[in-house]
Amino acid sequence: MAEFAFQHTVRSPVRFAGIGVHTGEQARVTLLPAPADTGVVFIRTDVRDRDNRIAVSGEAVCRTQLGTVITNAAGVTVSTIEHLMAALVMTGVDNALVEIDGPEMPIMDGSSIDFIRGLDRAGLQPQGAPRRFIEIVDVVEVIEGDKRATLRPSDGFEVAFEIAFASAAIGRQAVDLKMGAGAFRRELADCRTFGFLHEVEALRAMGLARGGSMDNAVVIDGDEIMNPEGLRRPDEFVRHKALDAIGDLYVLGAPVIGRFEGVLAGHALNNAVVRALLATPHAWRVRTLAAEMAEAV
Structure with missing residues (x-):
């Protein structure tokens, strides 16, 4: 360490x-x-x-x-x-x-x-x-209907995510990982964003998805994956959601020592739990491993 x-x-x-x-x-x-x-x-x-x-x-x-x-x-x-x-x-x-x-x-x-x-x-x-870590010491949770984002205490950094879509190309998927530099490279780093073909016109009318293509996203049409190369992993969809959550948590300005759980969540709920954590000072503390190593000598 x-x-x-x-x-x-x-x-x-x-x-x-x-x-x-x-x-x-x-x-x-x-x-x-x-x-x-x-x-x-x-x-x-x-x-x-x-x-x-x-x-x-x-x-x-x-x-x-x-x-x-x-x-x-x-x-x-x-x-x-x-x-x-x-x-x-x-x-x-x-x-x-x-x-x-x-x-x-x-x-x-x-x-x-x-x-x-x-x-x-x-x-x-x-x-x-010294590097500052944000250590979660109490549970912080945001719930919106059937969606949930939670931060819990843990000895390291863990990410768990669940998604469910009607499309048979996705269905219900879950991932639960202990996360470090090596694990991120092996498990999540190459997992791509995804979208549904039937939503493209509406998104473009809203000023979104104007640069999206099969070169930079997994595109789903009904129950079929349109990308000729297929998926990089069978559960690439939920793994990308976990990747997103890791990026969204880093707006805290420091790596997290704790467990993130997302259920049907997205960027909005990820940021909501970040803001909830910042508004709950007793639920976290700043930790520096350099200071702990010096004290151990």
């Missing part, structure tokens, strides 16, 4: 480019090293007439329809950040500047795997400040 006790940033710049799944706009992204205790800060390089920096936090999340959108006081936004955020937290990046020249993160292949590969190429730079 010693390597996880201190903060890290990227060792060198990391560049990505691609289309936004909802806006349909091309965007170029550069991840840059940042000093200790910076956190993750997005910078809209195409915005020059007002504050273009958006520090990631639970309160910065302003919309959660089919993706997580963050904003600053000047109304500048960046959308669909969750797949990058999952890659950052699960590769151990605490601090980074994310320069982007458009309103939405590139969707890449619909998963986190391209972000993981880019971060691997860049490598990590250790920093002297």
Whole structure:
């Protein structure tokens, strides 16, 4: 655990480019090293007439329809950040500047795997400040009808998720994983987002899904999967939901020591439980392993 006790940033710049799944706009992204205790800060390089920096936090999340959108006081936004955020937290990046020249993160292949590969190429730079963890010490839960998102105490980080769809292509699926850097790569990182063909026209009328295609999503028509290559895993759908939840939790600004449970949940409920946790100070504490290691010597 010693390597996880201190903060890290990227060792060198990391560049990505691609289309936004909802806006349909091309965007170029550069991840840059940042000093200790910076956190993750997005910078809209195409915005020059007002504050273009958006520090990631639970309160910065302003919309959660089919993706997580963050904003600053000047109304500048960046959308669909969750797949990058999952890659950052699960590769151990605490601090980074994310320069982007458009309103939405590139969707890449619909998963986190391209972000993981880019971060691997860049490598990590250790920093002297201790890494802060958010340890869950009491249960926090948000329930909306048959949907639920829960954070519970646990010795490590665990993610459990359940989904149910009428389509026979999905049906009812569940996953329950102890999560670390290796487990994320093996179990979740390559699992793609998904959508239903019959919803595309309505979503596009709402300004969503304009960049979606079988290149960046699993597309379902009735009970059939339209992608010629099929699925990467039989339960790719629920695994992607778990990936999303990991990214959505990292808006807390620190890795979680605790168990997340999502039942029929999505980005809205994920952020709701984040906000509920922040509003319940007795349910969590900040923990630093560096301090514990020093005391043990």
